[in-house]
Amino acid sequence: MNLSSLGRxxxxxxxxxxxxxxxxxERLEILFKQGHVVGGLYRSLGQEATxxxxxxxxxxxxxxxxxxxxxxxxxxxxxxPIAMLRQYTAREASPCAGKDNTTHFTxxxxxxxxxxxxxxxxxxxxxGVALTFRQRGESRVCMTYQGEGASRTGASHxxxxxxxxxxxxxxxxxxxxRWSFGTPSYRAAAVEDWADxxxxxxxxxxxxxxxDLLDVYEAAREAVDRARSGGGPSxxxxxxxxxxxxxxxxxxxxxxxxxxxxxxxxDPIRRFERVLLDDGWLSEAGLAEIRDEVDxxxxxxxxxxLSEPHPPxxxxxxxxxxxxxxxxxxxxxxxLATESExx
Amino acid sequence: MSETTYLEAIRDAMREEMHxxxxxxxxxxxxxxxxxxxKITEGFLEEFGSDRVIDTPISEAAIVGAAIGAAHMGMRxxxxxxxxxxxxxxxxxxxxxxxxxxxxxxxxxxxxxxGPCGGGARSGPFHSQNVExxxxxxxxxxxxxxxxxxxAKGLLTAAIRDPDPVLYFEHKFLYRRVxxxxxxxxxxxxxxxxxxxxxxxxDLTIVSYxxxxxxAAEAADRVSSEDGSEIEIIDLRSIRPLDIDSIxxxxxxxxxxxxxxxxxxxxxxxxxxxxxxxxxxFEWLDAPIRRVTAMDTPVPYAPTLEDQYLPQTEDIVAAARxxxxx
Numbered sequence: 001m002n003l004s005s006l007g008r009x010x011x012x013x014x015x016x017x018x019x020x021x022x023x024x025x026e027r028l029e030i031l032f033k034q035g036h037v038v039g040g041l042y043r044s045l046g047q048e049a050t051x052x053x054x055x056x057x058x059x060x061x062x063x064x065x066x067x068x069x070x071x072x073x074x075x076x077x078x079x080x081p082i083a084m085l086r087q088y089t090a091r092e093a094s095p096c097a098g099k100d101n102t103t104h105f106t107x108x109x110x111x112x113x114x115x116x117x118x119x120x121x122x123x124x125x126x127x128g129v130a131l132t133f134r135q136r137g138e139s140r141v142c143m144t145y146q147g148e149g150a151s152r153t154g155a156s157h158x159x160x161x162x163x164x165x166x167x168x169x170x171x172x173x174x175x176x177x178r179w180s181f182g183t184p185s186y187r188a189a190a191v192e193d194w195a196d197x198x199x200x201x202x203x204x205x206x207x208x209x210x211x212d213l214l215d216v217y218e219a220a221r222e223a224v225d226r227a228r229s230g231g232g233p234s235x236x237x238x239x240x241x242x243x244x245x246x247x248x249x250x251x252x253x254x255x256x257x258x259x260x261x262x263x264x265x266x267d268p269i270r271r272f273e274r275v276l277l278d279d280g281w282l283s284e285a286g287l288a289e290i291r292d293e294v295d296x297x298x299x300x301x302x303x304x305x306l307s308e309p310h311p312p313x314x315x316x317x318x319x320x321x322x323x324x325x326x327x328x329x330x331x332x333x334x335x336l337a338t339e340s341e342x343x
Numbered sequence: 344m345s346e347t348t349y350l351e352a353i354r355d356a357m358r359e360e361m362h363x364x365x366x367x368x369x370x371x372x373x374x375x376x377x378x379x380x381x382k383i384t385e386g387f388l389e390e391f392g393s394d395r396v397i398d399t400p401i402s403e404a405a406i407v408g409a410a411i412g413a414a415h416m417g418m419r420x421x422x423x424x425x426x427x428x429x430x431x432x433x434x435x436x437x438x439x440x441x442x443x444x445x446x447x448x449x450x451x452x453x454x455x456x457x458g459p460c461g462g463g464a465r466s467g468p469f470h471s472q473n474v475e476x477x478x479x480x481x482x483x484x485x486x487x488x489x490x491x492x493x494x495a496k497g498l499l500t501a502a503i504r505d506p507d508p509v510l511y512f513e514h515k516f517l518y519r520r521v522x523x524x525x526x527x528x529x530x531x532x533x534x535x536x537x538x539x540x541x542x543x544x545x546d547l548t549i550v551s552y553x554x555x556x557x558x559a560a561e562a563a564d565r566v567s568s569e570d571g572s573e574i575e576i577i578d579l580r581s582i583r584p585l586d587i588d589s590i591x592x593x594x595x596x597x598x599x600x601x602x603x604x605x606x607x608x609x610x611x612x613x614x615x616x617x618x619x620x621x622x623x624x625f626e627w628l629d630a631p632i633r634r635v636t637a638m639d640t641p642v643p644y645a646p647t648l649e650d651q652y653l654p655q656t657e658d659i660v661a662a663a664r665x666x667x668x669x
Contacts (some may be wrong), residue, residue: 099447105447108415116439116440117439118439127412128409128412128416128420131412132417135418158404159404161400162402162408319449320445320446321445321485326536
């Protein structure tokens with residue numbers, strides 16, 4: 001394993017991102033039960049190492065498009081944790097200003113492209129970002145994620161076709177987490193090994209243990225370096241598991257208990273803690289200190305967010321077009337016959 | 344003064360914008376090596392290179408998706424649909440990604456999606472459609488449909504410079520049949536959302552766009568010479584934003600409205616115009632609003648069938664006479 005570039009600070013940072021991802025979602029679960037989360041809550045429990053380990057291989061200036069279970073990748077790219085709390089509680093100051101939820105935001109300064117709910121599409125859009133890098137002669141790289149379920153969409157297949165044909169600098173992390181909502185992956189493709197599906201595009205494919213952060217990082221680093229040096233796109237198949245239902249409302253009663261139990265023993269955070277302790281990177285006390293620090297930060301963030309306002313109702317009509325004159329007239333009315341009468 | 348065809352006007356708009364602005368580029372099926380299915384981009388690959396004239400796989404979602412991503416980076420992509428019928432596989436990208444991007448995230452998707460629409464070329468159900476109503480119910484999109492060579496150039500130039508997604512419907516029947524004097528290199532910008540009065544008249548208003556403007560004009564000339572009534576023709580040019588003020592202004596003067604479009608009637612764009620005119624100018628109407636459109640069937644292939652499907656000049660004359668006699 002080629003980890004010579006990772007030092008103690010990296011190991012600390014990686015551990016922090018892992019526990020931040022999980023602890024923030026635990027806070028969100030409490031907020032959900034308290035009625036503060038608007039709509040659904042989509043957890044990444046069990047998949048944190050795939051998101052964090054892969055995104056850590058990127059550099060400033062690179063772009064990343066997550067799926068909904070890749071919040072960890074966003075913190076690695078510089079998203080303040082409070083932004084995710086605002087997003088799920090639909091605050092005015094959220095990245096989407098209350099107009100969309102989950103990870104669906106685009107923040108060019110951080111190189112973040114938001115996905116949309118029709119799956120597989122962000123690969124097609126990120127291709128355009130990668131194309132622009134090439135047109136401008138910049139050695140920047142794109143990374144995106146999709147579950148094995150999303151990889152069955154036409155958009156995903158078209159995105160792979162375009163990335164491959166144009167030899168774009170893009171890395172696709174295919175997260176084989178076994179379940180797409182209530183459908184097991186063997187009902188989505190007739191393959192034993194999901195690397196076989198990715199291999200059909202003529203791209204380099206590498207399979208990794210998605211619950212082993214350093215395995216993910218190392219593969220991502222190789223793929224990112226290849227893309228940056230003009231070697232084109234590649235695919236990493238991360239073998240992992242969705243430990244909770246599709247969203248908070250999903251009791252996952254359709255999942256065989258022994259399957260869950262088996263994967264509970266492969267928890268990515270426990271495994272990374274073992275590496276940190278065994279290889280002498282951090283002590284038990286050092287790990288606890290990081291967790292306490294994240295916990296304090298989250299307490300502050302939750303308190304702050306709950307005092308923030310939701311967007312004002314009148315902002316619902318704005319920002320449809322660049323020219324505000326093309327947005328619905330103010331005040332928007334359904335009762336008067338004409339807009340001119342409304343004025 | 345040289346005569347420029349509608350097709351050449353489209354080509355000139357793209358070429359001139361590509362020279363003016365390095366961020367303008369084209370991607371689509373067969374646009375490079377082959378020069379485009381209708382030869383609109385002939386010579387572009389040699390002139391601008393393969394990074395700005397990009398041959399793609401047959402993947403309309405990937406074409407529009409890449410355009411959106413490039414637009415997020417400040418580029419000005421033109422995505423070509425080889426026939427506008429093939430926009431269907433990109434529907435998700437257009438209505439869910441491009442149209443909603445600015446509203447959801449604050450980051451717009453200033454892209455142009457252009458392609459040949461319309462019938463009359465005996466091309467059958469998948470090379471002849473008019474798709475504006477598929478998209479009319481989607482806030483965030485703009486749509487244009489030029490009838491003249493000047494507008495073909497001016498609307499495309501404006502669309503390329505626009506910060507929002509624009510669907511540009513070029514009517515293939517007009518490609519080589521419509522021409523106009525345009526100075527080489529003449530910059531024409533037709534603002535989106537402004538209709539044009541194609542013909543002045545005081546007895547009846549016809550609202551149309553695209554190729555049907557010419558059939559409406561034929562009908563108006565006949566009614567004028569045979570009956571002495573003068574029909575005003577409003578060429579919308581932009582379908583969205585809709586220049587409702589120009590329509591209402593004309594209807595208030597004539598008191599009668601006929602809407603002519605080539606797409607089928609049920610759920611067609613004429614319904615929206617009708618509703619808005621009823622809301623804004625009901626008291627000025629002296630007759631019911633009438634629509635002349637294609638039949639509510641797929642576009643058929645055989646000439647006998649397609650002629651039956653498409654609105655004809657005689658249909659417009661008959662509807663105009665009915666309205667004028669009301």
